[in-house]
Amino acid sequence: MNAVITLLSIALLAVSQPALALTLQYQNKVVVFSQQELIENRNFTHKMYGPFRRQEVVYEGYDLSLFLQQNLNVNANTVVIDAIDGYKMTLKNIDSRPLMLVVKEDSKPLSIREHGPSRIIETDLGGRDVRNISLFDDWVWMIKKIEVIDD
């Protein structure tokens, strides 16, 4: 039993390494950022009501499209996102949507406990009912990897 748990732990940690880092990938090109790098180079700030926080929040990070363009030299349209908790989803039309990669919230770096180390949000709530958090499905938490794919 102990051996199984140990192996499982090793495997889980291997998948999630390096801890609290973000990997970008487009075809063969792979770029890895530490959380420190992401925090230091942040260049976009946005203040708005956070449905998951139930209050006004100052978000700091990057415009997602520009961030991918600058680091992968691609005008991304569709991305596949992997999260630390094993969640995986595909986001489409990201070049025409107001998406932001958040690394700090109210001046504090995001840890897993605050749904970090990085998170995607939409900077326009689009008239949605903020009380209904199931309407914010595209706010992906605990992002580990973003891979740009061709349509």
Next chain:
Amino acid sequence: MTKPSRTLSILGVGLLSITVVITLVLVNTVRFDGSLRALFNRDHGIYDHAMVDRSKKYLLNVLPLIETLNDAAEENSLVREEALAQFDLAYAYLNIGRYLERYECVQPALDDILTLRDDVEKGAKRAFRYQIWAEILTCYDDVGRSQDELKANLIERALIDSRANQFWMNVGVISVFALAIMLWLLLEIQHRRGHKSETEKEAWQSRAMTDHLTSTYNRMALHEALESLVKQWPVANESVGLVFYDIDHFKQFNDSFGHVAGDQALRQVASTVNKLLPNPSNHYRFGGEEFFIVNRETEHSEVVALADRILSAVQNLNIENPNSDTGMLTVSVGVYMLEQRDYTAEELIMKVDELLYVAKKHGRNRVVDEFTGQDI
């Protein structure tokens, strides 16, 4: 102005009603469907009630890892890291604004998770903290139960809203149908009024154009017919013949037998001639005992033949007229075929009247046309 088609009006109203009803049904369905989607949206399965469940699952994942750490003779940092990661995930899925705002137990539960995490991080081997675990698990149950109740309330509210929607949709549908029926009734009334007015107008026009004694058209109708004819003439490429006939010695007939017999004779002659007329020909009473016939699309020989038949038919009526050479009522007839030049209505009457005069002058009871007129 063209009169609107009755069938089209009814069809229009029917289609309008159906369109409005379908639109109402669709709008209500979409609205209800939208509110249900918002309630039951589970596309990604991680929100609302699911989040507290996931937090619980991650926390329970820690238990075998702690057991492994406690049982191990040596430090196993990988298992410890994994246990800490599971604590963090448990914390993250409970650290939701909605839970913190709504449930008092959530903040203490989060603090408890950190306390347990701290124990594992420090590596202290200590007795199982039953009290703390119980507090956290109880909080999970409370939140889950409350979320279920909340969901049930929302569903109940949605159903109540849907019943209200259904009621107003029924009211809307009935109103639309009532409106459509009213509209149809108004159109029907308007149509019937229009039809009645049209019928009355036609009857009035017919009376105004008809000679009441002989039931032929009257002089006013003749004038209008000739005016219409000369307007089109000679552009209209057709053969038109005019016949003008007059009962011979009719004044003396009236003097001998009285006006009642005279009227009777006029009716008999007009009726007999009517039966001889081909289509399209119209029969007019010019005045007194004079009658006019306009034959359209008829050749010269046909018109002359008609005039001859009129002559014979009237004589064959065998109406006694002592002043006539034959002893019977006879007529004189003038026939004129229109030539390819401009005319006035008066000129046409004058032309055929001249030929009738020739027939009268040369013994009556005969047909005279332009050609025979020149020979006489």
